[in-house]
Amino acid sequence: MRLSFAPVYARELRGYFQNPGVYVTLAVFLGVSGLLVYGTVAEFTRFCMSQRLRIQYGMLSMNYTEWVVSNTFGLISFLFLFVIPMLTMRLFAEEKKTGTFELLATCPISDWGLVLGKYFAAMTVVVVFMILSVGFPIILSRLGQTEWKIVASGYAALFMVGLACTAFGTFASTLTENQIIAGVVTFFGLLAFYLMDIFGVGSMNWLSEVLNTLSIRAHMERLIRGRVLTDDLVYFVLFAVGFLFLANYVLESRRWRV
């Protein structure tokens, strides 16, 4: 069976850019990101003002990159939890509802071709969103001393979070023919994965260890602070590959499911 995801990818991508919903999502994403950037800078300024004597006498040193730039990337990655369900919810749900899925699935393309075509299309849109947000680090670099290394690792973190979340959304979209359900499942599922480490606070050691390992935020936190660990990268890749396998499995299950 041909893998060839190119036709599906091309159609899906064009569909995204013909869809007004995507532009609305983009506008809201950039607008809210702007507010978060403003808020972070304002908070940092207020704190520095209140502590100016201690800073002046060298009792406290404030790292602008760490406090503002890294946190901004952390907040934008949190926004992905809202943006990505919007992008992925219709991928399979809509085709299942209108019946076009049946036609697509009887073309000589494997189910993997369908999954990857749609996944890469959604991922491309995520990357476009990331590229369009490049104005924020540029503005931040004018306001204070910015380490570009950290900006780069911040974008790497966004990309990795995007990979994982988009795979999860693609999977959720295969489960139902209802886009809204797919979107809601994606949002709450991602929220749970994102904040997984919180559930572990104050519980037994091994449990909090496990929850920390599963948590998107725990892995992202290191990355946005410039600590690039293989473990964290492997986590995101495994997360994405795992949910893509599940998506493919759900699609294939139609053949034998009773």
Added chain:
Amino acid sequence: MIKARSLTKIYGTTTAIAGLTFDLEAGEVLGFLGPNGAGKTTTMRILTCYIQPTEGQAEVAGFDVATQSAEVRRRIGYLPEGVPLYHDMTVRAYLKFMAAAKGYGRALRNEYVQNAMEQTGITNVAGRLIGHLSKGYRQRVGLAQAILGDPKVLILDEPTIGLDPAQVHEIRELIKQMAHKRTVILSTHILPEVSMTCTRVIIINRGRIVAQGTPEKLTSELQSEGMTRVVAKGPINDMRVKLDALPGVTGVYVKSKPDGNVAEFEIKSRRGADVRSAVASAIVGSGWELLELHSEGMTLEEIFLKVIASEKEVQEYAA
């Protein structure tokens, strides 16, 4: 071209189809006839490799649908029920996409799309959004998609459902044209469609084949008795007695009110007995005038209802 061997599909506790076995030669047009829920769509979905049978095998063009599905899919044009299309694409863009999805290279794509549009008569709407087209045109786009790249086998699920009579006629004509050099399976629950377009009929009910054959064969096999209509001029009572005495005749009824010496008879005969020539020579030989004579077969509609009704009786009896 198509071989199905005891195809069975079970969904949980419901059996969608149970042991369907049939063969289809190249060039035949098979009509799948059955009430809603009889298992037509399930069978088609198995043949197009959308789902797998619980038991049994099927072959399309010599390839097994379960193990060689890529080869099968390459040779099939499929129009699922309800003509699913992307309403936000133009006709041409959609057909190009489908041609790409079917794996045709860039060089062939334009040619195939052009051919398919010409054959289905949609060249004039090539640039319009599918969502803005009438239902009849959408159906044509669906058919155009199915014939892209000239597949050997066409599988059409309820291709005329929901169209107005003029559109139904157009689509049937199209299907007839397409059937020239292809093997076609079409499902329907509308009977005239079958006698108009198909060379073979399979009637299925509750997942089982209850009758199959050419439309003519089905008519003659399932007919329990023959019926011949005669209009003749002569002494009515004498004629009636004479006709009643003919071998094979089981009853003679005067149908219309005799107008002077002219009467219309309904002659019932035993199954398989052709009494037409005996009737003609009896009337003419006695010096009466034969004005009209024709034998009436059962319509497919009657056969269909009869087959399904007798199924029901059997089942009720069994229960």
